[in-house]
Amino acid sequence: MNTSASTRTEPTPTGAPKRRLTTSAMIASIAEEGQRTTKAPFGHALARLADERPDVVGLSADLAKYTDMHVFREAHPDRFFQMGMAEQVMLGAAAGLAEVGLTPFASTYSVFATRRAYDFLCLDIAEPQLNVNVVGALPGLTTGYGPSHQATEDLAILRGMPGLTIVDPADSVDIEQAVPALAAHPGPTYMRLLRGTVPTVLDEYDYRFELGRAAQLRDGRDVLFISTGLMTVRALTAAQELAHDHIDVAVLHVPTIKPFDRETVLREASKGRLVVTLENHSVVGGLAESVASCLAFAQQSARMVPIGLPDEFLAAGALPTLHDRYGLSVAAIKERVRREL
């Protein structure tokens, strides 16, 4: 948070001072006021896993502190390899470590893992089907730093890569359970990382992460939310609040984007409800199009409303402002549902 003297406050209409929102880019948290949270769930989960599995190693491209990898580094310094600000060699080296029998987790920001080092992820890791787990922080719109850091198209980029498992976890519970599952999966994986102070929500829903499986978190007669990543947390809040307006909303959480749980999506989408997809990603090439193609190829139809980021380079700014502007906030979700019903 910016607490410098230059920070100004502006009076709100009620007279109470309102803190001016700033980009506070790299430390922006996606947790909402009053939400239960867990610190660095990925780093702690990886360190715990490494206690049991001596083959687990970690790599970073000069972003260990910003991808929660520093927790692993402190717990297992002999199994952490710093590769410097060089994503291509980080993924190449992760492949080499896997080739000699180790199980690497390589973390950096999503934009660098996907846009910058795509060829290395593709040819060194995915083609030989190595157990390398790439962990990308700042997925979608989780930083106000603008297009250089906003990975709004990482799912679109990676869905075309044969054999790659893609996971977009919702909260700390999802991340903690996904880490050992990804290590146990023999092939390559990509996980979108929520780092730092991460909401803890799914433990209230009797939820277990299962690779490749969608999970019904809530039932409802009027609307079916199909959501992934941090938008599942928003979807749950929106569903609870829409119930006050007598709108009954089901929530289907899809943590694995690839392979896609077609069976569950087809079953749930066949029940005549308005289908609303929610994703922290461009509406091009992510969850919405996964659901749409799944329905189309099965010759099934449903009325679909895609909530996601627009097909454009996004603005820089404060995260809450941007989430409102681009329609990802709980208020924006509720408004959209009311409008579409």
Add this chain to the structure above:
Amino acid sequence: MLSTQAPGTADPSTRRVSALQDSAHRIRMHALDMGETQGQGYIGQALGVADILAVVYRDVLNHRPAEPDWPQRDRFLLSIGHYAIALYAALAEAGVLDVGELATYGSDDSRLPMSGMASYTPGMEISGGSLGHGLGVATGMALGLRHQGSDARVYNLLSDGELDEGSTWEAALACAHHGLDNVTAIVDVNALQADGPTKGVLRTEPVTAKWEAFGWHAVRVDGNDIEALVAAFDDLRGHRGSPAVLICDTRIGCGVPMLETREKAHFMRVEEHEWQLARAQLTERHFNRPTSDRARTQEEGLAR
């Protein structure tokens, strides 16, 4: 670097060099045979690196030909997938592949595709082809092997064209930073790439000084001089504390006079009637080679 041994004496070192020259000759012959089955290919490069591969596979690598996945093996990574024809020839020479299988080169369902791929060929450690990948993977293998307490070494044959790729230099930085003295890079400097001579496409010289500036122990030799290669690898194996690079100046088409002087040498087209002529020139050159020192002098003369 160069041996001071008097030429012509049948001491063990001369016998070692002579056996490796025979090995390099067979690799060249295999490459020409494979090239004929496709009518074209990276023949010039294969002939150029045959001496390096002969020394690596017959003299340097600790490996088990009958057990290509032996965990303690030294790794040899071919970054330059398009040099696969040369590596298949070397793998046959080393006993990893049957010589008979080379006849399937580039055919449908063959284990020997025109660009090298790990999933196809025993002894092929990585899929190359997209350049600038080999040294990064070598970095990870070397980190992993050291972490596991293995003495195995990692060799990566890359081309001077790969020095254009920034990822090669990312890996060079990482190897030096981590003190990976179990990594040996071998750079084939034939001074030619797809769009023409390297000095016109993207200047890479001074190559030795660049690696040294990145913290590598660098040695530069004539990559078509087996005696010099043997001496250099012996030196590099003893080096500790930093990764090492052997920069090898090679001659495209080396060993076949009519191909050494060919204009379009990067992807060489050899006419149907020329293959037998090429083999004849290769054999003539090999069996009439003078003693090693005189051979070097003569080849340097030809190259000028």
